[in-house]
Amino acid sequence: MTDHTDEIVKLAEDMSYTEIRQAIGELEKVMRSKEKEAKKQAQEELKATAAKYGMSLEELTGGGSRSGQGRSSGKVPPKYRHPDTGKTWTGRGRKPKWVQEWMDSGRDIEELRI
Structure with a gap:
């Protein structure tokens, strides 16, 4: 564990169950924020790398988001x-x-x- 993690664990040992649950909620908010920052940074780095080779990020990835990849976008007709x-x-x-x-x-x- 890192020094910060050790500190957090030591603090948690003196907390009640309710306080720990509240702290976890706050930590999850911080984690989501850090995740957004990391994704943004990764996208910027990937765009820079693509530009280095004279391409766009969309050209390299096939464009669009990856969610729902491989699925059709329309309704399925009834059988x-x-x-x-x-x-x-x-x-x-x-x-x-x-x-x-x-x-x-x-x-x-x-x-x-x-």
């Missing part, structure tokens, strides 16, 4: 439709109640396929 109610289901995730009831009544799910 199944109830003939009477018009309710639809994409076929993803848990079966809706109406699909399960359809199958429980001895009918084939393929009858619902669009």
Whole structure:
């Protein structure tokens, strides 16, 4: 552990449970702030490196953020439709109640396929 970490641990040993929980909350706020600063610094360094090679950061990374990478941005079209109610289901995730009831009544799910 670092000197600062040792100091924090020693302080925490004399604190109540509630005080420690409050301190953790404050430390998490500081940590999020430091994380934002570190990300900003890393981005600036990466942009400088890309510029050194005559490129933009977007050219090197494929552009945009990495969240949701590999996912389509649109809605998934439904695969199944109830003939009477018009309710639809994409076929993803848990079966809706109406699909399960359809199958429980001895009918084939393929009858619902669009």
